[in-house]
Amino acid sequence: MTEFDIIKRYFAEQHMLDGNEVRIGIGDDAAIVNAPLQSELAITTDTLVEGVHFLTTALAFDIGHKALAVNLSDLAAMGAEPLWVTLALTLPQVDHHWLSAFCEGFFSLAHRYQVKLIGGDLTRGPLSITIQAIGKIPLRQALLRSTAEPHDLIYVTGTLGDAGLALKHLQSQAYIDPYYQSAILERLHRPEPRVVIGQSLRKLASAAIDISDGLMADLGHILTASQVGAIVYVDRLPFSPGLAQSTPLETAITLGLTSGDDYELCFTVPTKKREELEKNLSALACRYSCIGQITQRPDLILCYENGTPYYGSINGYQHF
Numbered sequence: 001m002t003e004f005d006i007i008k009r010y011f012a013e014q015h016m017l018d019g020n021e022v023r024i025g026i027g028d029d030a031a032i033v034n035a036p037l038q039s040e041l042a043i044t045t046d047t048l049v050e051g052v053h054f055l056t057t058a059l060a061f062d063i064g065h066k067a068l069a070v071n072l073s074d075l076a077a078m079g080a081e082p083l084w085v086t087l088a089l090t091l092p093q094v095d096h097h098w099l100s101a102f103c104e105g106f107f108s109l110a111h112r113y114q115v116k117l118i119g120g121d122l123t124r125g126p127l128s129i130t131i132q133a134i135g136k137i138p139l140r141q142a143l144l145r146s147t148a149e150p151h152d153l154i155y156v157t158g159t160l161g162d163a164g165l166a167l168k169h170l171q172s173q174a175y176i177d178p179y180y181q182s183a184i185l186e187r188l189h190r191p192e193p194r195v196v197i198g199q200s201l202r203k204l205a206s207a208a209i210d211i212s213d214g215l216m217a218d219l220g221h222i223l224t225a226s227q228v229g230a231i232v233y234v235d236r237l238p239f240s241p242g243l244a245q246s247t248p249l250e251t252a253i254t255l256g257l258t259s260g261d262d263y264e265l266c267f268t269v270p271t272k273k274r275e276e277l278e279k280n281l282s283a284l285a286c287r288y289s290c291i292g293q294i295t296q297r298p299d300l301i302l303c304y305e306n307g308t309p310y311y312g313s314i315n316g317y318q319h320f
């Protein structure tokens with residue numbers, strides 16, 4: 001099969017273009033789209049490399065899902081509605097089983113959010129996947145990292161640490177209660193980008209980021225960009241029942257603060273918008289936790305809600 005045949009079989013025909021926003025999709029030198037009116041475009045790209053971003057044992061379905069999910073997560077963190085993606089795929093060989101499963105994972109997530117694949121590239125080499133995702137945001141409503149203000153409340157969606165626990169488990173470094181094993185592993189293999197929640201935060205959050213590298217690192221990006229500090233209460237970190245059941249609290253806190261790949265959103269909210277925000281998230285059936293507050297003083301303080309300082313294994317973390 002030629003490169004053209006593979007594209008046609010797996011990528012071009014699976015994707016029916018509708019509406020007039022995509023004038024030319026796959027098949028020409030470049031895609032042509034109609035720029036949405038009264039909107040700004042958010043553009044992001046991410047590469048996954050075998051052995052670096054996913055284990056060599058990862059399933060093709062999961063790789064297809066995750067490669068798209070991490071890009072949609074970045075759009076969600078900006079408050080963008082995903083529209084189009086391009087896909088550059090480097091494969092060591094043409095393996096039809098692998099390609100079918102990859103496409104199943106990729107397109108089932110793409111269809112869920114009505115994201116259109118409008119172009120890409122296919123080459124031979126060590127397995128890697130690069131996706132570029134483009135989304136739209138109403139003018140001036142994008143959620144940035146640089147706009148958190150002192151006294152804003154800090155929230156996270158969902159639960160933290162599950163993907164990190166799953167990775168440790170696969171590396172034989174952690175126990176997972178068998179009853180919860182598949183749910184926890186799914187958090188690593190098939191993260192669910194918070195696409196709808198990100199859009200719902202547009203007029204409510206003052207700053208946002210997605211948690212790809214761990215809460216401390218990613219909240220740290222908001223603090224640096226906004227030139228503020230924060231106090232985070234470690235006993236308010238949200239854990240899944242599976243994580244709580246599998247590890248001592250101290251380990252759960254360490255995972256929640258430092259492990260990556262959860263793809264939840266971390267965002268800040270002015271105190272006067274707290275009620276509206278919580279009403280909105282509840283209506284979306286989104287689990288949320290208020291874990292702390294932004295401070296003027298530019299350092300990151302970890303403590304318990306009763307004021308006791310946190311002296312866990314990551315005490316001494318210095319972001320500034």
Ligand SMILES: [Mg+2]
Pocket residue numbers: 073074077209210212
């Ligand atoms: Mg990100």
